[in-house]
Amino acid sequence: MATTLGTASADPGEIDTGRLEVGETRDGTPFGLPVAVINGTGSGKTLYLQAASDGDELNGVGVIQRVVPQLDPTELSGTILIVGIVNFHAFQVAEHRNPIDDTKMNRAYPGNETGTSSERIAAATFDVATRADMILDLHQGSTSRMIDEVRVRCGSRHRLHDECLELAKVFDCGYVLDQKGPDGQLARAAPDEGIPTVDPELGGCVGWDETSIQKGVDGVFNVLQYYGFLDGDVTLHSQTRAKGFEQFGAPAGGLVRFEADLGDRVRHSETLFTVTTPFGEPKSEVTADSDGILWRTRRLPQVATGEYVCSVATEIDEY
Incomplete structure (x- = not known):
């Protein structure tokens, strides 16, 4: 059976890319987010992957750019849904916040399909994300200098805390921030829907940082192997956790x-x-x-x- 995301549609064993339409620009031109569907030949879980929720955080885009060409859907069990650039307007002008409504996108989840520009994008991507069994929301420390870490944002008392912490450990950046996040973060909202979610913060830089991008690529493949999307064994390493x-x-x-x-x-x-x-x-x-x-x-x-x-x-x- 074909899996669709926006205009992308892939039968088992196929990859397709397309656009997820989420509104119009100021001249009335429709715009859409770049999306991809990777549909494995075997049955399995669904992973949702997104990047550039904040428009100047580019390392996650670099991860997706490197991961997708390495995937062979005929060797995959399950499905991967990807939104490659979430904050469309901020990405176009290399800014952190959506310049249309001056909003930080990762404070707008679960969104509102009839709301502001950011709320509509959040609603559209949240609708896709909640089709998945687990979520990786790729970030970086904006343009600050920061170590590579994975953030668990649901809070230690959340019913999915252990599952989120396990996902963070599998991603294996070496460092984990385990602290309840602010309202409106995808990594806060999605666990409330029963979906383990983490927020890898892949360093901080202006433009690409190849070391952090490679850690992100390794982390995605760790997740794919550990959760059965791809063959392979993953050794879980001890992580340094800060609360x-x-x-x-x-x-x-x-x-x-x-x-x-x-x-x-x-x-x-x-x-x-x-x-x-x-x-x-x-x-x-x-x-x-x-x-x-x-x-x-x-x-x-x-x-x-x-x-x-x-x-x-x-x-x-x-x-």
């Missing part, structure tokens, strides 16, 4: 010099960064409030007073 974070801003304006690298373990009272003048004169030093891991930092060195500088992961364990 809390402390954020640090600049106590003075100037240039930031970090004393630790991303992924480094830091200890209470250890110096995280120094703010200097343009001549290298120290103005202020910021130390860690707790033991943890330097998880995320700003990319540009110049800061104004109070501007975000970095985050340290706390409440860390291995699982």
Whole structure:
């Protein structure tokens, strides 16, 4: 039986691409999101995969660009549904938020089919996502510098928490953020519909980052093999999990010099960064409030007073 997604339709053993129409541009021209259907010859589960929910987060698009050509539907059991670019309008202008309604797309789920531009896109993609047995919503840390991680956003008391945590472990970035997310995230909304969902955050960069993209490609194939879409064995590795974070801003304006690298373990009272003048004169030093891991930092060195500088992961364990 053929599986359809928008204008894409694939019989068993076939791949097809097309468009999922979700509205019109300001001149009345219809527009659609790029979609793909990969229909295996064997019966099995359905995986939903999407990227660029935030328009400047491109590593997920790079993952899909590399994964799809490697898939042979005659060797696949089950079905893969893909929306390659979710935030169409933001992607076109290389911005984070949808410029039509100034909305962060990953705060609009489950959406509203008669609502704003972002709500309509969210509703259309949520309708596709809820056809699946599991969901990978590919992100990155926008243009900040960030380690590769997988986010579990349903909250520790959710009935699907263990299933989401297992999916994050299978993806195997090495680091997991296990913290209930804000309303409107796909990784919050889909578990409420009974679908394990994780949000891989594949580093942070401007444009492509090949190392993070490859981790994403490896993660997708781990999922495909572990859950029976493809033949192969997956060894589950221990992950470093963080359940809390402390954020640090600049106590003075100037240039930031970090004393630790991303992924480094830091200890209470250890110096995280120094703010200097343009001549290298120290103005202020910021130390860690707790033991943890330097998880995320700003990319540009110049800061104004109070501007975000970095985050340290706390409440860390291995699982």
